[in-house]
Amino acid sequence: MTMLLKNAEVFTPEGFKPRDLFISDGKVFVLAADSSETTDAVRIIDCTGKVIVPGFTDVHVHLREPGFFYKESIATGTAAAARGGYTCVCSMPNVKPVPSTVDALRAQLDIIEKDAKVKTVPYGTITMEQDGRSSLSDMEAMAPYVCAFSDDGKGVQTAQLMEEAMIRAKRTGKLIVAHCEDESLLHGGYIHDGAYARAHGHRGICSKSEWIQVQRDTELSEKTGAGYHVCHISTKESVEILRKAKERGVDVSGETAPHYLILCEDDLQEDGRFKMNPPLRSAEDRDALIEGIKDGSIDMIATDHAPHSAEEKAKGLAGSAFGIVGLETAFSVLYTCLVKKGVITLEKLIELMSVNPRKRFGLEGGLIADGQPADLTVLDLNRSYRIDPARFASKGRATPFEGWEVQGKVLITMVNGEIAYEETDA
Ligand code: DOR
Numbered sequence: 001m002t003m004l005l006k007n008a009e010v011f012t013p014e015g016f017k018p019r020d021l022f023i024s025d026g027k028v029f030v031l032a033a034d035s036s037e038t039t040d041a042v043r044i045i046d047c048t049g050k051v052i053v054p055g056f057t058d059v060h061v062h063l064r065e066p067g068f069f070y071k072e073s074i075a076t077g078t079a080a081a082a083r084g085g086y087t088c089v090c091s092m093p094n095v096k097p098v099p100s101t102v103d104a105l106r107a108q109l110d111i112i113e114k115d116a117k118v119k120t121v122p123y124g125t126i127t128m129e130q131d132g133r134s135s136l137s138d139m140e141a142m143a144p145y146v147c148a149f150s151d152d153g154k155g156v157q158t159a160q161l162m163e164e165a166m167i168r169a170k171r172t173g174k175l176i177v178a179h180c181e182d183e184s185l186l187h188g189g190y191i192h193d194g195a196y197a198r199a200h201g202h203r204g205i206c207s208k209s210e211w212i213q214v215q216r217d218t219e220l221s222e223k224t225g226a227g228y229h230v231c232h233i234s235t236k237e238s239v240e241i242l243r244k245a246k247e248r249g250v251d252v253s254g255e256t257a258p259h260y261l262i263l264c265e266d267d268l269q270e271d272g273r274f275k276m277n278p279p280l281r282s283a284e285d286r287d288a289l290i291e292g293i294k295d296g297s298i299d300m301i302a303t304d305h306a307p308h309s310a311e312e313k314a315k316g317l318a319g320s321a322f323g324i325v326g327l328e329t330a331f332s333v334l335y336t337c338l339v340k341k342g343v344i345t346l347e348k349l350i351e352l353m354s355v356n357p358r359k360r361f362g363l364e365g366g367l368i369a370d371g372q373p374a375d376l377t378v379l380d381l382n383r384s385y386r387i388d389p390a391r392f393a394s395k396g397r398a399t400p401f402e403g404w405e406v407q408g409k410v411l412i413t414m415v416n417g418e419i420a421y422e423e424t425d426a
Contacts, residue, residue: 001042003417005378007034008047011054011350012368021052021368021376026417028374045412047378053350054366055087055118055375055413057357059147059177060231060255060302061327063089063120066107067096072307072395074108075115077327080305080394082421084327085410087375088119088363090147093130100125100137105145117420118413119375121147121363126165126176132156132183136165143172147361152231153277155181155213162217166226175227175253175361180213180238181278191317192279196265202317205279211237218245218252229360230254232304234278236288243297253360255302256289258330262337263400272313272320273398276306290343293352300357301349303330307396325396329387331379333401335408346381374417383409 003023010019010030018033022041031039063077074091081089091112097104099122112120124142127134132154139149149169156162156178169176185206191197193204214230218241221228233239233256245252259276264286268274292298306323313320331353338344344352358366365375384407389397413421 002040004039004041004044005047005052006044008050008052008378010052010368011347015347016051023374023414023417026374027371028368028376029370030368049382050411051379051381052368053377053379054354054368055377055415056085056331056353057088057363057366058086058302058305058327059090059300059357059361060152061089061091061305062094062307062323063091064307065095065111070309073115074111074120075117076393076395077305077307078115078117078120080325080327080392081118082413083393083410084329085331085377085379085413086118086327087377087413087415087420088121088358088365090361091120091122092152093123093125093150094153098125098130099123099142100128100130102138102141102145105142109145118415123148123150123152123177125149126151126156127161130154133161136168139168139172143174146174147363148175148177148229150177150179150231152177152179155179155183157183159216159220163220163224166220166224166228170224170226175229177229177231178213178217179231180210180217182209182212185209185212190275190279191268192265192281194265194282196268207235207237207281207285210235210278211241214238214241218242218250221245221252222248222250225251227251232257232260232278232302233289233292233298234260234281234285236285239288239292239297243292243295246297253299255300256293256298257302257304258326258333259324259400260286260289261293261301262333267400268317270316272315272317273324273400273402275317275320275322276304276324277322294344299360301330301334301352302357303327305394307394308398310397313398324398324400325392325394326399328392328394329399329401331410332387332406332408333404335381336406340407374414376414377410378412380409380411381407383407385409
């Protein structure tokens with residue numbers, strides 16, 4: 001269907017400009033604002049007072065299918081993505097069968113083909129069993145179908161295995177995307193090893209379990225020349241290691257998640273909604289992560305959307321499963337807590353959520369320019385609302401942002417010129 005989006009503030013490669021957008025054949029064409037040009041648009045949408053940005057891309061989501069349909073499905077997870085303004089997601093490989101061969105990957109690709117509401121590109125694993133220990137996966141055969149290789153949920157436990165993985169991944173031109181966690185340092189911990197854990201008798205996860213592998217892997221990336229990306233960075237040490245590696249010109253990048261930028265251990269409650277891996281860390285770590293996104297040491301924000309059943313999340317901090325949902329709250333909480341408070345600009349947030357992830361992972365789009373795929377998000381930055389998990393499209397409902405009053409609402413998400421989500425709330 002042809003469409004005309006009129007009178008919006010559009011995020012163009014030159015920054016925000018008043019423009020009209022004509023959508024035809026799945027592509028976008030940028031017209032002067034209030035264009036008098038006649039178009040044959042079948043639908044005209046007045047976007048006065050709204051902004052239009054390149055659709056967000058989340059390089060770190062758990063869609064749980066195949067294998068864990070009771071937690072999430074590709075249909076519900078990508079509906080959540082569309083509702084959150086995302087036009088592209090990369091799905092993590094802790095599913096069953098484990099995508100370590102093309103045959104196993106096929107099961108997931110078939111469901112994506114049938115059910116995905118936004119562009120969905122799966123990860124292949126690094127190791128055969130996605131356990132950070134077994135032999136390497138069939139990277140070469142999977143490469144044409146995957147965004148990158150990751151054992152997310154598990155750290156690669158030896159330097160030798162990581163080096164071999166990097167050498168293999170480099171030949172395919174794909175990144176190694178690492179969940180950094182040295183299991184020998186965990187000792188059964190489940191929240192940050194800090195003041196809250198000590199005061200409330202919880203077992204802690206030390207920061208070193210993360211940064212020791214970031215350090216090892218940035219050195220291996222330097223040695224092998226492989227492209228390397230760090231998942232869900234949560235510690236100040238990891239930020240500094242990445243910053244230094246970038247200064248040396250190493251081919252490294254990293255993501256952090258909204259909850260690490262907005263919350264810290266001081267916000268913890270005895271509730272599964274506050275449990276994820278890595279954990280919420282100290283205020284100092286949170287502040288270092290904010291510095292990291294500001295100076296480019298951290299390249300992008302990903303949600304680590306990790307849905308679980310209500311039962312799995314009802315066992316407090318000690319007993320609940322690790323993981324919170326994030327796709328349907330990310331933009332609003334980041335806009336409210338970082339942009340509205342003057343910590344970063346809206347342009348910077350769009351770079352972190354749209355432009356940089358696509359660039360780094362070689363995914364199409366991320367740009368509003370003539371002839372580009374019409375992957376767009378229409379936002380009302382003046383609308384406030386209360387986060388109500390009962391309204392989520394995701395099956396997962398556990399979020400630390402439940403009940404928050406936030407500003408900035410997704411009105412329309414468009415993928416290849418088709419509307420994937422349109423707000424119907426009163
Ligand atoms: O909190 C988390 N949940 N961290 C991970 O690394 C895995 C994820 C999951 O799959 O639930």
